Amino acid sequence: MTGPDPALPPPVPLREPDLPRTAKVRPVALRTGWTTGTCAAAAAKAASAALFSGTAQREVTVALPSGQRVTFPVERCELDVDAGRSAEAVVVKDAGDDPDVTHGAHLTATVSWRTPTGVDIDGGSGVGVVTKPGLGLTVGQAAINPVPRSMIIQSVGEVIDLYTSGLRVVISVPDGERMARRTTNARLGILGGISILGTTGIVRPFSTASWRASVEQAVAVAAAQGLRTVVLATGGRTESAAIRLLPALPEVCFVEVGDFTGAALRRAVEVGMTDVVFVGMAGKLTKLAAGILMTHYTRSKVSPDLLAGITTDAGGGPDLVAAVATANTARHTYELWDCAGLLRTAGDLLCARVAEVLARFTDGRLRARVAMVDFTGTSCVAATEPAWVGLCA
Known part of the structure; x- marks a missing residue:
């Protein structure tokens, strides 16, 4: 480092104050919402339960990373009745009072049996694909972050024994590619759709x-x-x-x-x-x-x-x-x-x-x-x- 520039005044003290929880003081509390990861896990559980039981699900309860359990209505749940090998469920994202571009997104999980045990998770239409390093995900992989992946596995495992059965879970988001245009995904190398995100499962308003x-x-x-x-x-x-x-x-x-x-x-x-x-x-x-x-x-x-x-x-x-x-x-x-x-x-x-x-x-x-x-x-x-x-x- 060089010494201080004599043309500049004495150095000012450096400060980095904390930001308040919300940007404004409001007369009522802001409503929290749910991350795309939580909604994807809920949709995956509903589809898995339908596949296992043969009965369409109307609501589903999943665990957040904190252990808190939350119940979601299932917008749509359908079985592949002809082959009996797959089921699909949709949970609509509610972002609460957060101005989230994915508010109202239809998180869709398509679940099918597979021969190896365990869960294979992939992204479908409207879920981005990672094309650059630095995101903590493998290049070429669907942009479904680690915590949502864990939530999906846990949620599916609550209805199906993954030690003896195998499932393929594909998460898709209709209109996700359009939603992604209002994010920085393309610049970060996430192409073709939104990311499935969340570390707590909860969206804090104006986070x-x-x-x-x-x-x-x-x-x-x-x-x-x-x-x-x-x-x-x-x-x-x-x-x-x-x-x-x-x-x-x-x-x-x-x-x-x-x-x-x-x-x-x-x-x-x-x-x-x-x-x-x-x-x-x-x-x-x-x-x-x-x-x-x-x-x-x-x-x-x-x-x-x-x-x-x-x-x-x-x-x-x-x-x-x-x-x-x-x-x-x-x-x-x-x-x-x-x-x-x-x-x-x-x-x-x-x-x-x-x-x-x-x-x-x-x-x-x-x-x-x-x-x-x-x-x-x-x-x-x-x-x-x-x-x-x-x-x-």
């Missing part, structure tokens, strides 16, 4: 834990491809800008990090990344420059004093500094800088301070570069790399 986990997983997948640069963006517009800014990088390098910059950086160090590029707008960059690595609005505020100090360092006069010190938002400051002709100078200073924070958070193990884009996400207006300014459009 911050799931977002943090998806950010960390995305970084790990990029590293598993042998890549050493990760590009963090705060949202859809900034991610699109980042892709246009760095078109030579593979798409898997780009991670929509939201508020979880600290978590992404920590994972990047763990998996051997060497470079991080952060692309954001003025608000998030100001919070990061203040040393705040978890930037949700309930846990951090934009510092007018920091922005006023940058304005002074950029050569702003007393009136401009005073206006920035009382600005309502970082966007307001952005507009004041722009009107004063200081957007590039002040923005570059802001980006430099963010880069210092990111590098220091990782103990200098990542080289950090930063770009600020305008509020439409169409142009880079300031950066630690001068050549980036003016790009993106």
Whole structure:
């Protein structure tokens, strides 16, 4: 590591505050829901029970990883009456109050006898296939994660003796390929449908834990491809800008990090990344420059004093500094800088301070570069790399 840059102010303390369980205080409790893994296990048990008993099932009870047992209605259950060798059941996913793209999905299990004992689990239509390493699943395997696989085996084993019988379980999700377009599956190398997910079996409304986990997983997948640069963006517009800014990088390098910059950086160090590029707008960059690595609005505020100090360092006069010190938002400051002709100078200073924070958070193990884009996400207006300014459009 090199010593501190004399052009920068003294280092700010680094903070990574916890996010509350929900993003808002609500007058009533939010309703929990069930993961695709839990619903797949329930459908598999219903189909197995129908195959074993010859009777269509109307409801089914399965165990969550915690041991809690939950009963689900079975939307549809059919036997292959001609051959007597297979059965199919459907459980509809209820995600509770979580804005989940798979809410209402029809988790479908088709179960058939097979000669070897035990359970063979595979994915059918609407369930993605793993095409890249780094996901904890074998390339070429259906994207059914380990905990859901265990839940399926346990649930099926409650109705059929797997030491003496063998079953093939195929999980499918009608319309799953369309649902997957609203996820990051394709970028992670999961093609053709959704993933069957879940570690607790329960969907927590507006789950911050799931977002943090998806950010960390995305970084790990990029590293598993042998890549050493990760590009963090705060949202859809900034991610699109980042892709246009760095078109030579593979798409898997780009991670929509939201508020979880600290978590992404920590994972990047763990998996051997060497470079991080952060692309954001003025608000998030100001919070990061203040040393705040978890930037949700309930846990951090934009510092007018920091922005006023940058304005002074950029050569702003007393009136401009005073206006920035009382600005309502970082966007307001952005507009004041722009009107004063200081957007590039002040923005570059802001980006430099963010880069210092990111590098220091990782103990200098990542080289950090930063770009600020305008509020439409169409142009880079300031950066630690001068050549980036003016790009993106």
